[in-house]
Amino acid sequence: MLVEDLIEQTLILVKPDGVKRGLVGEIIKRLETTGLKLVALKMIKPSKALAEKHYPKDRKEFIEGMGKKTLENYQEVGLDPIKMLGTDNPHKIGLMIREWLIEYLTSDPVVAMVWQGPLAVSLVRKVAGNTLPFKAECGSIRGDLAFDSSALANTQKRAIKNLVHASGSKEEATYEIPLWFSKEEIVSYQRIEELVML
16 A cells, blocks of 8 residues: 555534634644645635535435434433434434534634545544534543533534534545535645655
């Protein structure tokens, strides 16, 4: 296997809560210091059509995963999902959360970025931390800078304010990046770290 085979690109979105809290620079700093390379960057107020494509309804695993995380969180804090949400069906809960995510993503500007490097998807997920901020490790973006939970968010009928979206897999990144950036917007250059680290 060649080094080039391990080089990946991944999408990061600084969500409206991160932009409004002035954390864009801090988030970029944390990613840059890993040695990853920023190859695309822009601020955009997403349309509903873009947000719906970003969070597609037919991604069953993603939708049900959100529902299952919510149910686990509810169980941990002793809340009744049927009483709070009207259902304990992970798919139905996931669809509710999807609507809240779309509403939130389109509410204010986001900063979209593409990062590149060896195993970039996994590395960025590690730096970002668990999607549930109260479970995110200290030292991660969400662990240090956010505190929201699905129980709190769902009680208020809104998306979790967890600062960033990070592609969950190489396949997800391959799907998401072209939604946000054209090929011409992604640049190629060499960082000095590449001479040392690769």
